[in-house]
Amino acid sequence: MIGRVIILDEVNERQMAALIVDGRLEELSIDPEGDAPLPGAIFRAIADRPMKGQGGIFVRLPGGTSGFLRQISGIAPGQRLLVQMTGPAEPGKALPVTTRLLFKSRFAILTPDAPGLNISRRIKDEDQRAGLADLAANGMAGAAETLGLILRSACEDAETDAIAEDIAAMRALAEAVLADGAGDAELLVDGAGAHDLAFRDWLDPAPDEVITDAGGFAVHGVDSMVAGLLAPRVDLPGGGHMMLEPTRALVAIDVNTGPDTSPAAALKINIAAARDLPRQLRLRGLGGQVVVDFAPMPKKDRAILDQVIKAAFKGDGEANLAGWTTLGLYEMTRKRDRLPLAEVARGLFA
Numbered sequence: 406m407i408g409r410v411i412i413l414d415e416v417n418e419r420q421m422a423a424l425i426v427d428g429r430l431e432e433l434s435i436d437p438e439g440d441a442p443l444p445g446a447i448f449r450a451i452a453d454r455p456m457k458g459q460g461g462i463f464v465r466l467p468g469g470t471s472g473f474l475r476q477i478s479g480i481a482p483g484q485r486l487l488v489q490m491t492g493p494a495e496p497g498k499a500l501p502v503t504t505r506l507l508f509k510s511r512f513a514i515l516t517p518d519a520p521g522l523n524i525s526r527r528i529k530d531e532d533q534r535a536g537l538a539d540l541a542a543n544g545m546a547g548a549a550e551t552l553g554l555i556l557r558s559a560c561e562d563a564e565t566d567a568i569a570e571d572i573a574a575m576r577a578l579a580e581a582v583l584a585d586g587a588g589d590a591e592l593l594v595d596g597a598g599a600h601d602l603a604f605r606d607w608l609d610p611a612p613d614e615v616i617t618d619a620g621g622f623a624v625h626g627v628d629s630m631v632a633g634l635l636a637p638r639v640d641l642p643g644g645g646h647m648m649l650e651p652t653r654a655l656v657a658i659d660v661n662t663g664p665d666t667s668p669a670a671a672l673k674i675n676i677a678a679a680r681d682l683p684r685q686l687r688l689r690g691l692g693g694q695v696v697v698d699f700a701p702m703p704k705k706d707r708a709i710l711d712q713v714i715k716a717a718f719k720g721d722g723e724a725n726l727a728g729w730t731t732l733g734l735y736e737m738t739r740k741r742d743r744l745p746l747a748e749v750a751r752g753l754f755a
Contacts, residue, residue: 406425406427406428406625406626407427407428408426408427408612408613408614409424409425409426409427409610409611409612409613409614410424410425410426410612410613410614410615410616410625411423411424411425411603411607411608411612411614411615411616412425412615412616412621412622412625412627413599413600413603413615413616413617413621414619414620414621414622414627415619416622416753419435419436419437419438419599419753420434420435420436420598420599420600421433421434421435421436421599421622422434422435422599422600422602422603422607423622423627423630423631424603424607424612425625425627430627430630430631430634430688431684432603432607432687432688433631433634433688433746434599434602434603434743435599435746435749435750435753436598436599436749437744437748437749438749442470442490442500442592442595442596443490443595443596443597443598444490444491444492444493444596444597444742444743445489445490445507445509445594445596445597446489446490446592446594446595446596447487447488447489447490447506447582447592447593447594448466448467448472448487448488448489448490448502448590448591448592448593449485449486449487449585449586449587449588449589449590449591449593450464450465450466450472450485450486450487450488450502450590451464451465451483451484451485451486451589451590452464452465452474452480452481452482452483452484452485452486453465453471453482454482455477455480455482456473457477459473460475460477461473461474461475461476461477462474462476462477462480463499464486464488464502465590466488466500466502466590467589467590467591467592470499470500471499471500472488472490472499472500472501472502473498473499473500473501473502474486474488474502474503474504475501475503476503476504485586485587485588486504486586487504487506487582487583487586487593488502488503488504488506489502489503489504489505489506489507490502490596491503492740492741492742492743493741493742493743493744495741505518505519506579506582506583508575508578508579508582508594509575509597509605510571510574510575510605511557511559511571511604511605511608512556512557512559512560512563512567512568512571512572513554513555513556513557513568513571513572513575514554514555514557514575515552515553515554515555515575515576515579516552516553516554516555517551517552517553517579517583518551519553520549520550520551520552520553521553521554522538522541522542522545522549522553522554523553523554523555523556524537524538524541524555524556524560525555525556525557525558525560525561527558527561528556528558528560528561530561533561536565537556537560537568540556540565540568540569540572541554541556541572543569544569544572544573544576545572545576548576548580552576552579552580554572556568557609558609559608559609561609562611578594582594628754631746631750631753631754632754634685634688634689634746635746635747635750635754637649637650639678639681639685641660641674641677641678641681642673642677643662643663643665643670643673643674643677644662644663644664644665645660645661645662645663645670645674645677645678645700646660646661646663647659647660647661647678647682648661649685649686649689649691651691651745651747654694655693655694655695655696656686656691656692656693656694656695656696657696657698658678658682658695658696658697658698659698660674660675660678660697660698660699660700661674661700662674662700666701668702668703668706671699671700671701671702671706672702672706672709672710674700675699675700675702675706675710676709676710676713678697678699679699679710679713679714679717680713680717682697682714682717682718683717683718683720683721683724686739687721687742688746689745689746689747690741690742690743690744690745690746690747690748690749691739691741691745692723692738692739692740692741692742693738693739693741694736694737694738695736695737695738695739696734696735696736697734697735697736697737698733698734699735707729711728714726714735718737721739723739723740723742724737724738724739724740725737725738725739
């Protein structure tokens, strides 16, 4: 499968989406079972009890669900708040929420209480930037003091009318939600499901094909790709492999060279593992503390591997690279931005 292809599917009323680039799975989204809220959902919440030792406060959400807000200053128990779910909740824990709302669409992001009109830096053409600046100013006229606007890189190849309509729709939604802060706890805006997320975040650059046929995952081999992600072993070029094994405390990764244990082979395998690691963690939904036991190699080669790791994770804003421990392990942390694949895909793939 050559090119950039988005495949949309649905099983048991659960949406699924995959982004395949030149035959390799690069992005995956599967809706969780039941009616669990999705990241990005916006709620009217009620402040509950502070947890000063944890630097935050619990909030009451609809349906008896609890959220945890890492903010205490200026918030009193019983106060009504507008909060947005920032990520998945671990089993038995409160949903992570924030009061810094974002209204995201394909072309625009609206930022309440963070005024300013901004255009993606990836758009370089000065004439186009000037035109987008005028479009932004017109779309936010009368609201620029309270609502900020970011025009996303997808605007570069979009029609002016489509961008203007998107800005207007997001502004109307934001203003309606911001005016609806009184009353009982309630879900005000659904989070993005798998298909919405694909059309919002995966269309830049534009795909060569979007496949919506029923059973598309099975027909185009996505099922087998996902099944491979559910196994701990990842084969690497040159006969090596790495094992990714999540535990309760951390994600443990072991890199092995295979039959060739020479220093040159070790460095080559470690580089291959480092380059693929961000994709593996993202697709598997793994985060928290990550510890990598790279294949044994001379200490002088660590500088080379450091540069490879930094380059690999450059586009992953969720990772914090801590570096080498005294025992020769590599440590990092990564924000949990989605539920573990092993949990959401349970029973869907062989």
